[in-house]
Amino acid sequence: MSDVSDVTHDRSVPLPMPRVGPVGEHAPKPIRVVLNWGRRYSLWVFNFGLACCAIEFIAASMGRHDFIRLGVIPFAPGPRQADLMVVSGTVTDKMAPAIRRLYDQMPEPKYVISFGACSNSGGPYWDSYSVTKGVDQLIPVDVYVPGCPPRPEALLHGIIRLQEQIAGERLSGRAIAERLGGAGRLGPADGEGAAAPRYTAHRTGSAAEVTRARVEPPR
Amino acid sequence: MPEPTPDAAQTTTVAVGAGGLATADMVLNIGPQHPATHGVLRLRLTLDGERIVRAEPIIGYMHRGAEKLFEVRDYRQIIVLANRHDWLSAFGNELGVVLAVEEMLGMEVPERAVWLRTMLAELNRVLSHLMFLGSYPLELGAITPVFYAFREREELQAVMEEASGGRMHYMFNRVGGLKEDVPAGWLGRVDDAVQAVRRRLPDLESMLVGNEILTARTRGVGVLDVATVQQYGVSGPIARASGLDVDLRRDAPYLAYAELFGEDGPGRVVTRTAGDCLARLEVLLEQVHVSLDLVEHCLSVLGSMASGPVNQRLPKVLKVPEGETYVATENPLGFNGYYLVSRGDKTPWRLKLRSASFNNVQVLTELLPGTLVSDMVAILGSTFFVVGDVDK
Numbered sequence: 001m002s003d004v005s006d007v008t009h010d011r012s013v014p015l016p017m018p019r020v021g022p023v024g025e026h027a028p029k030p031i032r033v034v035l036n037w038g039r040r041y042s043l044w045v046f047n048f049g050l051a052c053c054a055i056e057f058i059a060a061s062m063g064r065h066d067f068i069r070l071g072v073i074p075f076a077p078g079p080r081q082a083d084l085m086v087v088s089g090t091v092t093d094k095m096a097p098a099i100r101r102l103y104d105q106m107p108e109p110k111y112v113i114s115f116g117a118c119s120n121s122g123g124p125y126w127d128s129y130s131v132t133k134g135v136d137q138l139i140p141v142d143v144y145v146p147g148c149p150p151r152p153e154a155l156l157h158g159i160i161r162l163q164e165q166i167a168g169e170r171l172s173g174r175a176i177a178e179r180l181g182g183a184g185r186l187g188p189a190d191g192e193g194a195a196a197p198r199y200t201a202h203r204t205g206s207a208a209e210v211t212r213a214r215v216e217p218p219r
Numbered sequence: 220m221p222e223p224t225p226d227a228a229q230t231t232t233v234a235v236g237a238g239g240l241a242t243a244d245m246v247l248n249i250g251p252q253h254p255a256t257h258g259v260l261r262l263r264l265t266l267d268g269e270r271i272v273r274a275e276p277i278i279g280y281m282h283r284g285a286e287k288l289f290e291v292r293d294y295r296q297i298i299v300l301a302n303r304h305d306w307l308s309a310f311g312n313e314l315g316v317v318l319a320v321e322e323m324l325g326m327e328v329p330e331r332a333v334w335l336r337t338m339l340a341e342l343n344r345v346l347s348h349l350m351f352l353g354s355y356p357l358e359l360g361a362i363t364p365v366f367y368a369f370r371e372r373e374e375l376q377a378v379m380e381e382a383s384g385g386r387m388h389y390m391f392n393r394v395g396g397l398k399e400d401v402p403a404g405w406l407g408r409v410d411d412a413v414q415a416v417r418r419r420l421p422d423l424e425s426m427l428v429g430n431e432i433l434t435a436r437t438r439g440v441g442v443l444d445v446a447t448v449q450q451y452g453v454s455g456p457i458a459r460a461s462g463l464d465v466d467l468r469r470d471a472p473y474l475a476y477a478e479l480f481g482e483d484g485p486g487r488v489v490t491r492t493a494g495d496c497l498a499r500l501e502v503l504l505e506q507v508h509v510s511l512d513l514v515e516h517c518l519s520v521l522g523s524m525a526s527g528p529v530n531q532r533l534p535k536v537l538k539v540p541e542g543e544t545y546v547a548t549e550n551p552l553g554f555n556g557y558y559l560v561s562r563g564d565k566t567p568w569r570l571k572l573r574s575a576s577f578n579n580v581q582v583l584t585e586l587l588p589g590t591l592v593s594d595m596v597a598i599l600g601s602t603f604f605v606v607g608d609v610d611k
Contacts, residue, residue, distance in 0.1 A: 048252065050259055051281060051607055052306035052387055055350070062369035095259060095280045098251055124299055127291070128284040149387055 025172045032170065039083070039109070040166040041071030043159075046082035046106070048099060050089025053116035053149040057088045060152035070159050079105040084162070085139075086155075090118035090125060091132040103139045109171055113158050114141045117148040124148065244272060249595070251280045260580065260606050262599070266592065274587035276580050281610040289570040294320050294394055294537050297570070301557075302388050304574060305608035307350050309385075310343035311550040313392040316570075318473060319546040319559040320394045323539045331521070332396035332529040337475040338409070338517035339379070339391065341510045345416070346375050347551035348503050348510070351603050355500060356427060358600040359436050367423040371416045378412045381405060395531030406518055413514055424504060437496035440590070441598035444494060447585050452578040455553025456502040457602060461494035467549035475517070485512040496601035503603070538565050550575055552603055576608035 027035065047057055060067050061074045068074070076082035079102040091099060103112070114135050117123030122133035135141060142165060145158040250261035259280035265273040285300050292300065294316075301316045302309035314336060321328060328336075353368025376386050382401045383391035391398050427433060443453070443461045458465060466488040467473070469480040480486035489505045491498035539561040547556035553575025560569040579602050586598055 052303060055306060055387065058365075059369060059373070062373075063366050064370070064373050090281065090283055092280060092282060094282065095251065098280075102252065124303065125283045125285075125288065128288055130282050130284045151386060 040163040043084040044076040045084045048087045053088035056149045060155045065152040086113045087119045088115040113143045281606045307347040308551045317392045341513045344510045344551045397529045451582040459490045460498040460502045462492040485516045499601045574608040576604035
């Protein structure tokens with residue numbers, strides 16, 4: 001009836017090559033410092049809250065820990081308005097396509113923090129049949145925060161590490177392409193040689209690739 | 220929609236066209252990643268205009284296969300996974316496992332451990348309820364209460380952490396008692412925290428009780444009758460808000476609840492009869508007070524108790540004799556049961572989990588049809604579920 005609306009039926013869509021504007025790419029160093037400074041302290045965050053860790057993420061956004069003072073703004077209406085995705089909680093194989101799809105919707109430059117043991121590596125569910133062993137199989141991760149669940153202070157530390165990384169960054173189309181890996185890859189229907197050779201550094205699956213066929217209930 | 224008067228019908232048919240108001244069903248997906256589902260529950264709604272015709276919760280986005288993993292963990296390791304399905308009441312979850320194993324072993328738990336467990340379980344109940352008391356108004360559009368709720372949560376999490384070392388997943392229960400005795404002077408710290416929470420709770424309450432907007436959004440919305448509650452096996456605060464007077468702490472007492480809910484004990488079962496969203500919220504609010512009463516009673520008992528052991532010496536390899544048992548406890552969200560089947564090994568042959576939220580979420584198929592999309596979030600939030608508890 002509603003197979004059209006089903007997220008599990010997802011075909012890979014050839015995405016355009018992600019790029020930054022020529023001003024950002026060839027800016028002299030002082031301008032770059034200013035650009036990076038501006039970007040590191042206005043990280044609009046998209047919380048991919050999945051499990052226990054999401055509660056600690058919320059705790060980190062509340063009065064006592066308050067990551068807004070670090071410039072992390074948890075009011076992004078959706079992935080299209082976000083700079084930073086925090087994956088907090090257990091990623092399951094059923095959830096994987098949605099994560100990849102929402103990551104692809106985020107505009108460049110984008111960053112990912114993997115928050116907690118489950119999204120780092122599967123955590124206590126390392127031998128489960130239904131858990132993805134780490135979100136880095138789906139999307140490139142910038143900072144891993146260990147813990148089960150990590151304390152809110154650990155998230156603050158992770159954010160600071162990410163900001164340090166942003167501060168030293170030189171943003172270019174090549175850098176993004178290297179980080180993104182398989183995201184901009186063209187599908188097999190687009191013919192041989194259509195895939196950009198630069199998209200191979202960190203090879204991650206597309207939403208269609210990490211989708212499994214729907215399991216029919218036994219009759 | 221009110222029936223149009225004959226006159227109005229005649230005038231509108233011209234405007235709308237020959238077919239009248241032809242409507243087609245629309246399928247709307249809520250989730251799996253949607254802020255109102257606080258987690259990854261997905262709802263497939265069939266809409267006729269703004270009215271929900273059919274609602275189907277699609278679960279499994281958080282299925283982690285815990286029941287299968289129980290079978291390859293020994294009885295000490297099971298607690299790690301057991302306290303993670305309902306991540307807001309980790310202590311209550313691990314309690315059920317150790318109670319089941321203790322029952323199979325015929326093990327006697329030291330009295331001090333029993334009272335400490337009772338107190339920690341009640342503190343955990345307050346923590347869980349505070350989370351929903353903060354997040355539910357947030358879903359209705361009130362941002363402020365969640366900050367107040369989390370201030371109290373941090374206060375109580377601090378004392379839980381001082382005893383167990385964990386903020387959420389305490390891992391403090393062991394088969395035969397607790398991991399270790401609580402630190403010196405800790406009971407006084409709990410007393411201070413409880414008094415502080417009691418003192419500041421009116422701040423939170425005054426934003427919820429009698430709030431005109433909140434009342435307008437919740438009164439008479441999503442009414443759940445007792446018959447449906449019983450059909451679907453709904454339990455906990457949601458069932459009690461519909462007038463079903465059942466609470467395992469009183470009806471099948473475990474730990475020290477027989478005394479707490481007995482004659483002139485501080486415990487009482489909170490019920491409402493309206494069964495709407497407001498009643499469910501009120502039950503939660505009042506249960507916080509009851510739980511704080513219970514914690515204070517436990518504190519007075521523990522304060523006058525001589526120090527003693529809090530656990531049993533266990534063999535290196537813990538094997539549970541052959542047999543089966545079912546232990547159910549009253550978690551913050553409802554009945555939390557473990558059906559343990561042992562074949563005499565050091566791992567269970569089967570450990571079936573009966574979680575509260577699983578049943579509570581299924582009732583959405585009855586609750587949502589007939590309501591408006593704008594009431595959907597109010598009803599969904601008021602069923603107080605944890606997705607890990609649904610999907611296990």
